[in-house]
Structures are given as structure tokens and as C-alpha cells.
Amino acid sequence: MAISVSTLLVFNFIFVDRGFRDLYQEMRHPGSIGGFFWDDIVKQGADPFTPKDYEAGSHEANQTFRLTVPLIAYALHLNVAGLYFLHVIVGLVFLWLVIQITYQILQNRLLVFYFLTGFTAIYAGANFYINYLGHADVFPFCFLALAFYLRNPLWVLLFTQLAFWCDERAIINSSYLGLWFVLPMLKEVIKTKKFSLKQIPLQAVALVVSAGLYLVVRQWLSTTYGLKVGHDNALSHRTTWWSLSILGDKFTRGFEGFWLIIFAGMAVLVMLKDWLTFGLLLGCFMATAAISIMVADGTRSLSFGYMIFFFMLSTLRKHIPVSQLTYLLIVSTLISLMLPISFP
Known part of the structure; x- marks a missing residue:
């Protein structure tokens, strides 16, 4: 991570220097810097159910149903500085989860090191400290990772709920989470040509219930408030x-x-003629891509689909030599380290 942070600070020096100066001013005088949303989050937490008259299409208007972070800020009595530091702490937890998940997949510490070095050089892995604007993306990223890592149906229900109420894009990209749980069952059903309801993973059921619960509660909030x-x-x-x-x-x-990594993983799936996995993953990614095209903040939107890397790493680890995977991760990481982060 130190390598990634160093290169990001070098290649984004003016951007970061100016941004953190503004963040410091925002901490001292909340609401004084345009384009920063930390103070808006704090205020929303204090009064979450009163309709606000924001300009249609603005980030503030889009925050209406993104209640998790404002309510956390309210419960913990956080100001702008406290909320940003919580953002950083949650980001470190997120990276720890990514390390644990990728190690379970790769079973090789060196490969995990290469992956994490590159991952913390792209927005998905670096947003928790470099996005000082207050989009708070690391919260849904972390909650989805917790659901992926813990896998108990109750935890899946809890953490997907927290993620969904952070950002609607978490719902779209929870499709990767559901696919991870369901794909082994689908392959078994196709292989044996037998199916029973008992085969459906409880984690997938919890995910569907969570999505349904979100939609019902959101409609209730719209009608009631x-x-x-x-x-x-x-x-x-x-x-x-x-x-x-x-x-x-x-x-x-x-x-x-x-x-x-994505191209290599997809290529391996094609060579294996694993059309089921290829098609379902492509469908998940197309949903992520479609949302990214429809909104201005494309980098942020694409990053919600970070779980596609877990599928690609799993495929590559099983079907190509470790030496080739090592070279792939090194090259991917070097390119990511050389490119400055651009968001939203």
C-alpha cells in the first residue's frame, strides 16, 4: 500500500495538495467549500426524513435515500473531521477484507501482495483517503465485502441492507455477490440435471430478501414522508x-x-467454453457498465463492480500457471501505478 500511496501522491500531487487544503478548510468551516459533501451528510443525519429542495440531478438530490452514513454520523455525533477519519478507518477495514478474500482465492501471499499493490492504485482501493469530497463510497464497498467474506445469511442480510442504503449502485452490483453464491448450484444442477429448492443457497435467499426489503421500505418512505x-x-x-x-x-x-485481469479471466472462460460463467459475469458487468454510462461519475460507478476481480482471480488461479498469473498481476499493477487517479 505504501508503494501505491507514494505513486498516487506523486502523479496526483497538485490535485491532492489542493484538495486536502480544501478539506482542511471544510473541517474548520463546514459547508464553506463548494463541491464537498461531508457537511451535507452530517446535516442529513440530523434530519433524514424531511424532503429537501435540491436541484434535480444534483449529488445532494441523489443522496435522499442514502441514509446509512448520515445516520451513522448522527449516532456517533461526528462532525466533518470525525466523519472523514471514520471514512479512512472503514477503508482500512475494507482493504483487510480484500486481503483475506484474495488470499482465500489465491493461496499465495506474493500474488496477494501484487494484487493489493495494484488495487490500492485504482479508485476502488484508494478512494477511502484520496476521495476527500465526501462521496463516502468506501462504506458500501466495505459492507458488500463484509457480506462476501462472512457469508452467513444473517450477515448477508444486514450488510447488504447497510450497503443498499449507502448507494443504489450497491443493489445493482450485489449481483456479483449473488452470483458467487448461486453459480456452484447452477453448475451442479446442469451437471446432474436435478434440482430441488434445498439446493438454493441461503445467502442468495437473504440477498433477494434484502433487495425486496429495500424496495418496500423505500416506497414506504416516499409515501409517508x-x-x-x-x-x-x-x-x-x-x-x-x-x-x-x-x-x-x-x-x-x-x-x-x-x-x-478482467480480459484475461474472460479469455480463459472462453477457452474453457464455460459459457454459463462467462454469460452471467458478462451480464453482471453490462449492468455495471450501463449505470456508469448513464451517470457522470463513471469512475465511481465502475468501481462498485470491484467484486468481478474475485471471479477473475479464481478462474485464473485454477487454470493458468502461477508464473503467468504473477506476470499478469505485475503488469496490471505497474500500469495502474503509472496512471493518475481521475474521479468522480
């Missing part, structure tokens, strides 16, 4: 066309050198 997210259709159309016009750049910034 009049909460709503304002949509600007004209802005949405302009954003989509703008995204399509810079699609290559937008997608590159999302995963940087780690696209090589």
Missing part, C-alpha cells in the same frame, strides 16, 4: 451522450491496468 429523488431527463440524456463520446477514456479510468 414525501421523499423523492428529482430527475432531470434532459441532463440524463446529455450525460449519456457525453459518456458515449468518451467511452474509452471513461472506462479506462475506472479500472486502469486491472482491465488486463
Whole structure:
């Protein structure tokens, strides 16, 4: 991580220097810096169910149903500084979870080191300290990772609920989580041509229940308190066309050198003719990509799909030599270290 932090600070020096100066001012004078959302989160936690008159399509308007972090801030009596430092702590927990998960998959400490060095050089792994604006993405990232790591159905229900109420994109990208639980069952059913309800993983059931619960409660909040997210259709159309016009750049910034891991994993699945895994993973990714095109913050949106790396690492570890996987991770990491982070 020290390597990644050093390169990020070098290649993003002006951006980081100016940004953290502004963050310091925001800590001293909450709400004084435009484009920072920490104070908005704190205020939302103090009064979460009163409709706000924000401009349609703005980040503040989109925050209406993102209640987890504001309520945590309110419960812990956090100000801007306290919330940012909690953000960093949660980020460190997230990285610990990524280490544990990838080690379970790779069973090789050196491979985990290469992966983590690259992962902390892209937005998904570095956002907890380098995104000082207050998007608080590390909270849903961490909650999804906790659901993935712990796997007990009750924990899956709890942590996916926390993630869903952080950002709606967590719901879309929980498809990777569900696929991880369901895929072995699907392969077994196809192999044996036998199916019973008992084969359905309880984790998958918990995930479906969690998504349904979110939708029901969200509708209840809308009906009872009049909460709503304002949509600007004209802005949405302009954003989509703008995204399509810079699609290559937008997608590159999302995963940087780690696209090589995705391409390699997909190529192996094609060579294995594992069309089931390939098709389902492609479907999950297309959902992630579609959302990334529809919104302006493409780097952030793509990063919600970070769990695709767990699938790719699992596939590559099983089907290519360790030496080849080592070279792949080194090259992916070097490219990611060389590219400056660009977000949102």
C-alpha cells in the first residue's frame, strides 16, 4: 500500500495538495467549500426524513435515500473531521477484507501482495483517503465485502441492507455477490440435471430478501414522508451522450491496468467454453457498465463492480500457471501505478 500511496501522491500531487487544503478548510468551516459533501451528510443525519429542495440531478438530490452514513454520523455525533477519519478507518477495514478474500482465492501471499499493490492504485482501493469530497463510497464497498467474506445469511442480510442504503449502485452490483453464491448450484444442477429448492443457497435467499426489503421500505418512505429523488431527463440524456463520446477514456479510468485481469479471466472462460460463467459475469458487468454510462461519475460507478476481480482471480488461479498469473498481476499493477487517479 505504501508503494501505491507514494505513486498516487506523486502523479496526483497538485490535485491532492489542493484538495486536502480544501478539506482542511471544510473541517474548520463546514459547508464553506463548494463541491464537498461531508457537511451535507452530517446535516442529513440530523434530519433524514424531511424532503429537501435540491436541484434535480444534483449529488445532494441523489443522496435522499442514502441514509446509512448520515445516520451513522448522527449516532456517533461526528462532525466533518470525525466523519472523514471514520471514512479512512472503514477503508482500512475494507482493504483487510480484500486481503483475506484474495488470499482465500489465491493461496499465495506474493500474488496477494501484487494484487493489493495494484488495487490500492485504482479508485476502488484508494478512494477511502484520496476521495476527500465526501462521496463516502468506501462504506458500501466495505459492507458488500463484509457480506462476501462472512457469508452467513444473517450477515448477508444486514450488510447488504447497510450497503443498499449507502448507494443504489450497491443493489445493482450485489449481483456479483449473488452470483458467487448461486453459480456452484447452477453448475451442479446442469451437471446432474436435478434440482430441488434445498439446493438454493441461503445467502442468495437473504440477498433477494434484502433487495425486496429495500424496495418496500423505500416506497414506504416516499409515501409517508414525501421523499423523492428529482430527475432531470434532459441532463440524463446529455450525460449519456457525453459518456458515449468518451467511452474509452471513461472506462479506462475506472479500472486502469486491472482491465488486463478482467480480459484475461474472460479469455480463459472462453477457452474453457464455460459459457454459463462467462454469460452471467458478462451480464453482471453490462449492468455495471450501463449505470456508469448513464451517470457522470463513471469512475465511481465502475468501481462498485470491484467484486468481478474475485471471479477473475479464481478462474485464473485454477487454470493458468502461477508464473503467468504473477506476470499478469505485475503488469496490471505497474500500469495502474503509472496512471493518475481521475474521479468522480
